[in-house]
Amino acid sequence: MPWIQLRISTHSNHADALGDLLMEQGSVSITYEDGKDTPIFEPKLGETPLWQDTIVIALFDAGTDLAPTVSFLETLPYLGKGFTHKIEQIEDKDWVREWMDSFHPIKFGNRLWICPSWRDIPEPDAVNVILDPGLAFGTGTHPTTALCLEWLDSLDLSDKEVIDFGCGSGILAIAALKLGAKTVTGVDIDYQAIDASTANAERNGVADKLALYLPENQPDNLQADILVANILAGPLRELAPLIAEKVKTGGKLALSGLLQEQAEEISQFYSQWFIMDEAAHKEDWSRLTGTRK
Numbered sequence: 001m002p003w004i005q006l007r008i009s010t011h012s013n014h015a016d017a018l019g020d021l022l023m024e025q026g027s028v029s030i031t032y033e034d035g036k037d038t039p040i041f042e043p044k045l046g047e048t049p050l051w052q053d054t055i056v057i058a059l060f061d062a063g064t065d066l067a068p069t070v071s072f073l074e075t076l077p078y079l080g081k082g083f084t085h086k087i088e089q090i091e092d093k094d095w096v097r098e099w100m101d102s103f104h105p106i107k108f109g110n111r112l113w114i115c116p117s118w119r120d121i122p123e124p125d126a127v128n129v130i131l132d133p134g135l136a137f138g139t140g141t142h143p144t145t146a147l148c149l150e151w152l153d154s155l156d157l158s159d160k161e162v163i164d165f166g167c168g169s170g171i172l173a174i175a176a177l178k179l180g181a182k183t184v185t186g187v188d189i190d191y192q193a194i195d196a197s198t199a200n201a202e203r204n205g206v207a208d209k210l211a212l213y214l215p216e217n218q219p220d221n222l223q224a225d226i227l228v229a230n231i232l233a234g235p236l237r238e239l240a241p242l243i244a245e246k247v248k249t250g251g252k253l254a255l256s257g258l259l260q261e262q263a264e265e266i267s268q269f270y271s272q273w274f275i276m277d278e279a280a281h282k283e284d285w286s287r288l289t290g291t292r293k
């Protein structure tokens with residue numbers, strides 16, 4: 001079924017109330033979009049911050065006459081007569097199908113493939129991770145994940161114990177196991193990440209080597225030969241002492257999720273505990289690696 005959508009620019013203070021009113025006017029869904037280019041990186045769990053300039057988008061059945069809704073909205077003091085809005089026709093699509101069609105197997109480094117679980121495996125003899133990210137982050141298409149996968153592929157992981165801090169879909173943890181790691185511990189604040197990692201580990205036959213924890217449940221004395229953390233600059237800075245404590249002397253570290261302009265400062269900070277290498281970059285993102293002193 002086709003749809004029509006009404007797009008209205010407003011201040012974040014009014015966005016929620018406007019969304020509620022539009023639902024009362026018969027909208028079947030409300031979406032918020034950034035009105036300017038002001039990205040919000042990884043809000044805390046349970047938080048849904050809005051941009052100061054927010055576009056409220058209300059979806060209606062194609063047959064809806066929006067004239068009475070627009071007249072009603074003109075009576076709102078924060079919109080007023082002739083308020084700026086746009087009405088658009090939307091063709092119907094199966095969005096899940098659309099996303100699935102766009103996700104193909106991708107190769108990282110020399111040996112490693114990430115293969116969506118609904119696709120054929122291009123190189124059956126390679127190291128293949130069969131993945132369905134579910135509701136968690138981590139398909140390999142994001143540069144921050146790609147930088148970590150390439151790093152893992154470049155290491156000899158045989159018999160190594162690995163920690164994946166911020167495991168998301170489990171993509172890095174499972175890649176490490178398939179590349180030869182002895183065990184991996186995955187930690188994430190989001191239970192959906194724990195669920196997705198569990199399902200993906202089972203799908204890849206490595207569930208017996210992957211221990212998964214919410215941060216509050218992780219063992220106190222956890223230490224590994226290798227730690228990879230693809231989070232963001234803020235949490236990586238906050239977690240630095242904890243992360244450092246989890247890497248054995250001589251062990252390896254990779255940090256990703258950093259914008260290029262943040263890399264130098266985070267590298268300096270981690271050099272208290274690690275001999276840091278030069279950063280690697282992909283698009284706007286950077287990966288830092290180091291060896292525990």
Ligand SMILES: C[S@@+](CC[C@H](N)C(=O)[O-])C[C@H]1O[C@@H](n2cnc3c(N)ncnc32)[C@H](O)[C@@H]1O
Nearest residue numbers: 137138145166167168187188189190193230231
């Ligand atoms: C960018 S995703 C990375 C997912 C996956 N490791 C990858 O490389 O694609 C970051 C993940 O870190 C988790 N996370 C954020 N802050 C965290 C924290 N303080 N402790 C543990 N996990 C955290 C998020 O829930 C999210 O799943």
